[in-house]
Amino acid sequence: MQNDTPRLGRSGLYILLAGQLLPLIDFSIINVALDPIAKALGANQAQLELVVAVYGVAFAVCLAMGSRLGDRLGRRRVFGWGVALFGIASLLCGLSSSVPLMLAARMLQGVGAALIVPQILAMIHVTLKGREHSRALALYGGVGGLAFVIGQVLGGLLVTLNIGGLGWRNVFFINLPICVIVLWNMRKALPETLAPRASRIDWPGTILLSLVILCLLVPLSVGPVHHWPWESIVPLLFVPVFGWALWRVEQRQERRALQDEASRAPLEPAAVLLNHVGAKLSPFPMPLLPPSLLRVGSVRFALLLGILFFCCWSGFMFAMALFLQVGVGMSALQSGNSFIALGTAYFASAMLTARMVERFGKLPTLLCACALQIVGLVALIFTLVHTWPHLTLWAMVPASILIGFAQAFIVSNFFRIGLSEIPMHLAGGGSAMLSTLQQAAFALGATLLGGVFAQALHSSNGQYLHAIVATLIAETILVAILLACTVRYLRQAPTTTGAASSGPVVTPME
Incomplete structure (x- = not known):
């Protein structure tokens, strides 16, 4: 790493940890609001499962994409985009008047979370060393445990207090002031970092992984409630088909990316590029799920x-x-x-x-x-x-x-x-x-x-x-x-x- 690599200060670390709280709290906070959400939106149990699951699916599918966007466009920039998107999605969740609107907003929340989380550890990794690095990672792990407790208790408290007569909607609106505080302070507190060479996004792998998860997720949510109609069984038959296609695509992506890397000259020693429009792109994306690792x-x-x-x-x-x-x-x-x-x-x-x-x-x-x-x-x-x-x-x-x-x-x-x-x-x-x-x-x-x-x-x-x-x-x-x-x-x-x-x-x- 170059000697002029920016250092993450204490205020910057606190901003990152505040950003970390957003997706982690939202994983647990919604559980205690499921019953009032069901009553308000007329949701059955299958729909409640989807309200919980669609957030995780979007988070999972877009996680690697978020990491590579940060490498390419700047981690602070993508972190800010993620916080802004998460705030907008939280507002839409709180304003939802139907299950489809809630599901769409939850999906946007998952995408926002996938833009936020990879940048946090990446910035800690490239801007801190030694004891400061270890201490930051310990705080990162501790906040993960605390977020679990905070989400459950805070969700129950917000629903019970019924502030402004908004009830369960407050479990989403509580994210808005956190997003505003993070966005207001992040430009001064967070240094901008990029990777020396970023990989393109593996769009075929991302799309096929989405299809695999959705063909598995939706039938398993709807099937037990509606006694397994044929519409719930057919998508399950496509899971191995899309899974095989995903495996073949990822093998091809990895082979082409590795051949390209082998043909290139060694990189310059810089580990972080500053004040640059974007990182240098490899022509072939590294696979979302590298088969060689299996x-x-x-x-x-x-x-x-x-x-x-x-x-x-x-x-x-x-x-x-x-x-x-x-x-x-x-x-x-x-x-x-x-x-x-x-x-x-x-x-x-x-x-x-x-x-x-x-x-x-x-x-x-x-x-x-x-x-x-x-x-x-x-x-x-x-x-x-x-x-x-x-x-x-x-x-x-x-x-x-x-x-x-x-x-x-x-x-x-x-x-x-x-x-x-x-x-x-x-x-x-x-x-x-x-x-x-x-x-x-x-x-x-x-x-x-x-x-x-x-x-x-x-x-x-x-x-x-x-x-x-x-x-x-x-x-x-x-x-x-x-x-x-x-x-x-x-x-x-x-x-x-x-x-x-x-x-x-x-x-x-x-």
């Missing part, structure tokens, strides 16, 4: 880990929010407060992950976290069954602490394991792949476990306890599968289990 064992295992765990996480949040508000009859504030113990345990655990991995290794730590997650889920099922119908917030605290504590270890090891065997020159593509899968799994989780919840509710003639227990059992089975896969991978890769193998973590989207 030959790396740790990447394949991390993809399996991400699909199973993040589907479980988002599905758990969606189903529990519906159960507590509609089934138990809790207010939005009570529902939000029920997640405080889980989120606090997550934050505390996140502060311990690096030390535990350094001492025991990635895979043993992950193994223990999966086992603890299963114990927490079983404890929650036991609590719900034996306190029904007089469930209280305090009764759920012990199980919630176990679940939250385990989740932080699983999340941190997802990126540690996935990036542990990837060469540094492919770290950007690898982290983009993992982050894309993470957001896609978040979107699919509400649909998959939401479908289990809806099917169980229908088969039990509206018994919400039966529905949530069936959902939690399904989640426990998925985590048990993950535990078994971890044991198998641990036996196959014994050299990666020791403390010395924990290694440095390449943060997502660096």
Whole structure:
């Protein structure tokens, strides 16, 4: 990196962290507003699942695009575009009078989030070094845990206070002052950085990935509610077709991009270009999902880990929010407060992950976290069954602490394991792949476990306890599968289990 590389000051870091809060809070804040949204817009459960999922789908599909736009056009500039788009989309969400309008606005929110998030870690990575860099990344991880708690509690509080008679709409309007503050201060606080050579956007891969996710997402949302009509089954048949096309396109994109790179002279030593219209473009885009990375064992295992765990996480949040508000009859504030113990345990655990991995290794730590997650889920099922119908917030605290504590270890090891065997020159593509899968799994989780919840509710003639227990059992089975896969991978890769193998973590989207 050149000596004149700009340095990110403390005020700039705070601006980035404020921008980080926007997409993270919006992932969780909407869960406690689902019941009033359903009543106001006349939404059924399938539509509620889509309201949650379409945000994650847009986020996932556009994440790599957002990273490459920042590399090419300037990270501060694209960060500002993302914040502005997120604010406009939040306003449209709050003004929505129908489900289609809400879905369109949520999709725009996801696109805005995909423009924001990659720039945060990229700017931290290129403008800070040493202790300042480590401290900034620790704050980044801590804010992620706090955003989870803030979203749940703040959402419940805003719905309950009913400020200005706006009710659930305030969970979206609260984003507007944050966006204004960030946009007002970002030009002075944030330096502009670009990549020395940026890759073009992989539009064919982006479009095909969108088709794969949508053909899977929409039928799984609508099918259980409408008893699987043929219109819900046909799109599922296209999933393998689009998946195969995606694989072939990404192979071709990667082969052409690598051939182009091999034919070029070495780059100049500059790592960041300043005061430049844009970064130098490679004629061929790097693939959205590089196929060569799938030959790396740790990447394949991390993809399996991400699909199973993040589907479980988002599905758990969606189903529990519906159960507590509609089934138990809790207010939005009570529902939000029920997640405080889980989120606090997550934050505390996140502060311990690096030390535990350094001492025991990635895979043993992950193994223990999966086992603890299963114990927490079983404890929650036991609590719900034996306190029904007089469930209280305090009764759920012990199980919630176990679940939250385990989740932080699983999340941190997802990126540690996935990036542990990837060469540094492919770290950007690898982290983009993992982050894309993470957001896609978040979107699919509400649909998959939401479908289990809806099917169980229908088969039990509206018994919400039966529905949530069936959902939690399904989640426990998925985590048990993950535990078994971890044991198998641990036996196959014994050299990666020791403390010395924990290694440095390449943060997502660096």
